Amino acid sequence: MTSLADLHALMARLGHPVVQAAAPSGSRFADGASYRFEIPSVEGPGVLEAVVAEAERLGVPLARTSQGSGVMMLTDDEIARMAGIGAERGIEVNLFLGPRAAWDTGGQAKLTQAVGAAARGNAMVAACVADALRACSLGIRSLLVGDLGALDVLRGLKADGTLPANLVLKTSVLMPLTNGPTATLCERLGATTVNVGTDLTVPHLAEIRAATGLPIDLYLEVPDDQGGFVRFYEAVEIVRAAAPVYLKMGLRNAPNIYPSGGHLGVVPKELGRERVRRAALVRRLIEQLDPELAEPSRTSDLGVPEP
Numbered sequence: 001m002t003s004l005a006d007l008h009a010l011m012a013r014l015g016h017p018v019v020q021a022a023a024p025s026g027s028r029f030a031d032g033a034s035y036r037f038e039i040p041s042v043e044g045p046g047v048l049e050a051v052v053a054e055a056e057r058l059g060v061p062l063a064r065t066s067q068g069s070g071v072m073m074l075t076d077d078e079i080a081r082m083a084g085i086g087a088e089r090g091i092e093v094n095l096f097l098g099p100r101a102a103w104d105t106g107g108q109a110k111l112t113q114a115v116g117a118a119a120r121g122n123a124m125v126a127a128c129v130a131d132a133l134r135a136c137s138l139g140i141r142s143l144l145v146g147d148l149g150a151l152d153v154l155r156g157l158k159a160d161g162t163l164p165a166n167l168v169l170k171t172s173v174l175m176p177l178t179n180g181p182t183a184t185l186c187e188r189l190g191a192t193t194v195n196v197g198t199d200l201t202v203p204h205l206a207e208i209r210a211a212t213g214l215p216i217d218l219y220l221e222v223p224d225d226q227g228g229f230v231r232f233y234e235a236v237e238i239v240r241a242a243a244p245v246y247l248k249m250g251l252r253n254a255p256n257i258y259p260s261g262g263h264l265g266v267v268p269k270e271l272g273r274e275r276v277r278r279a280a281l282v283r284r285l286i287e288q289l290d291p292e293l294a295e296p297s298r299t300s301d302l303g304v305p306e307p
Contacts, residue, residue, distance in 0.1 A: 004289040022206035022241040031299035034243035036063035043260035045081035050269040054276040066094040069259040071131035083139035083305035092302040094142040098128035117146025117174035142303030146172035155190025168303030180211030205242040
């Protein structure tokens with residue numbers, strides 16, 4: 001197998017050296033791993049079961065799943081079932097909070113996704129809080145937040161004991177984070193893991209890593225409505241510069257399934273299985289190009305459900 005160093009040496013010998021994009025990060029997850037896999041768009045317990053089964057079949061070490069339709073689109077039984085699966089498998093189960101501007105009566109979010117996850121008005125922030133309280137009461141310990149004000153409110157509720165102290169607050173890709181100062185702002189407002197812009201270069205990621213010690217979440221394959229990039233061969237450089245990093249496996253040429261439900265039939269499950277297959281492809285590539293990168297694993301710093 002040809003490593004990245006071998007490929008770079010070959011290119012140098014041919015007179016076309018590859019320029020190192022950024023200095024390596026010195027940070028790691030608590031267990032020493034430099035990267036983990038996240039499977040997004042896991043919209044309910046049936047999809048989660050399919051994703052877990054496929055990860056076991058393909059040998060993909062699954063650390064986190066995330067959901068995009070929101071807590072309000074799940075019944076109590078569905079949330080409890082997802083929490084049970086996550087607790088049994090040691091997987092973080094992340095659920096999106098509340099209504100959002102893109103689904104509301106306002107017009108701006110229909111024109112640009114930049115405000116699609118914003119909470120329009122205080123009542124919508126209150127709805128996010130209601131979702132958080134409900135999800136946590138059913139055992140969920142990881143929430144996806146798309147609004148800065150809602151994030152700050154949730155930070156305060158963690159601080160006063162209303163919400164669990166170990167609750168993971170993950171920022172949404174719909175809340176653009178594209179530089180170091182914004183990363184530090186999100187950290188001050190209570191984020192515990194930050195979703196960054198899908199089109200950032202490796203040097204951009206290194207700048208964000210220099211600004212915060214929080215895990216970085218990055219789509220390695222990006223849904224079409226977020227850019228549609230497929231960055232598999234950048235995986236090693238991304239992990240080296242951004243560690244600790246969650247590699248999110250979206251899908252190109254796939255439908256937007258939010259809000260999800262039974263009307264979509266088997267589509268969400270099949271999309272979930274394919275995202276896991278994509279993760280298996282990336283894992284093989286990373287192991288080939290840089291066998292010394294720390295293997296993903298599961299550890300106590302994950303927001304594993306507590307049903």
